Amino acid sequence: MNLEPSEEQAAARRLARDFTAREVVPYAAAWDRAESVDRAIVKKLGAVGFLGLTVPEEYGGSGGDHLAYAMVTEELGRGDSAVRGIVSVSLGLVAKTIAAWGTEEQKHAWLPRLCSGDALGCFALTEPGTGSDAGHLTTRAERDGDSYVVTGGKTFITNGTWADVVLLFARTNDRPGHHGISAFLVPADSPGLTRREIHGKLGLRGQATAELALDGVRVPAAAMLGPEGKGFSVAMSALAKGRMSVAAGCVGIAQAALDAAVSYATRREQFGKPIAGHQLVQELIADISVDVDAARLLTWRVADLVDRGRPFATEASTAKLFASEAAVRAAGNALQVHGGYGYIDEYPAGKLLRDARVMTLYEGTSQIQKLLIGRARTGVSAF
DSSP states (O other): OOOSOOHHHHHHHHHHHHHHHHHTGGGHHHHHHHTOOOTHHHHHHHHTTTTSBTSOGGGTOOBOOHHHHHHHHHHHHHHOHHHHHHHIIIIIIIIHHHHHHOOHHHHHHHHHHHHHTSSOEEEEOOBTTBSSOGGGOOOEEEEETTEEEEEEEEEEEETTTTOSEEEEEEEOSOOSGGGGEEEEEEETTOTTEEEEEOOOOSSOTTSOEEEEEEEEEEEEGGGEESSTTOHHHHHHHHHHHHHHHHHHHHHHHHHHHHHHHHHHHHHOEETTEEGGGSHHHHHHHHHHHHHHHHHHHHHHHHHHHHHTTOOOHHHHHHHHHHHHHHHHHHHHHHHHHHGGGGGSTTSSHHHHHHHHHGGGTTTSOHHHHHHHHHHHHHSOOOO
């Protein structure tokens, strides 16, 4: 693995850093307080190519490799994880999955719009009764002529109220477990599909997170993504790469925590000198710094494996597990450096901690990642 980014990768990172400093950081606290990111950010993300990274140019994408994508995702996460989530879901979970599994008609119908920001996607897997146990989801899609009729509900769906297309997973037959699940591309304005935004979240407050209700939603058979009964494989392939994106966003949170802790510690004085001159404050900063470097290298390893066409699922679980837990530690340590000021939203540490906490839960909890890693190392499944 080459640890020196290419000029193209470095340029993508600089573009993301400049974009975030200009279009995200000045507004992140206000979006958090209002529980709503300005939707105009979507078109801006599309205009600079961030919603089309790694998608072939023939489908409206901006090309590039996964290491560049990880670098851009880190910078977005450094600025505001709610904005990072828009890209991670619409591009990372939806557009990339259409590019990998879709027919030519599906690719041409959706990818140019998703990559430009003219449309947004959401990934509808989680249900009120099935989170980690996604293989036993209960949403049904019954065949009716040349269509399927879908009934059920989804929850905690990022971009849910903003999306134009829903990558939906539903049970199409009674085969046990994940064998009966299929994937569909469902227009969000389909009759019978209703959406309700979830408010009062601990973190990612500006992100549009929703519950979806499907009551007899008619979906053409041509909207099925991948073969019938292979929806679980579609979902897991998306989540394996999605975990790299979450890990990269967590590196961004941890880096932002390091930036904030160093800035505050070098300006704040106690006992006659900057608190950066006290040993235990330096210990907190050193711990954050080590977590940043380790999480970044684990994430870059995944991107390198993907770009070289090598197996990467276990490494993605490793990066997601470590980086998400590291982001929580880093934000907590940054808050400690700030003392009481870290507890008010005039300073960024509290928001970083709130945003970091969910990273250990979605796209596979830390406990699920440990089971996946354990199964890969022992050959024995514990679930």
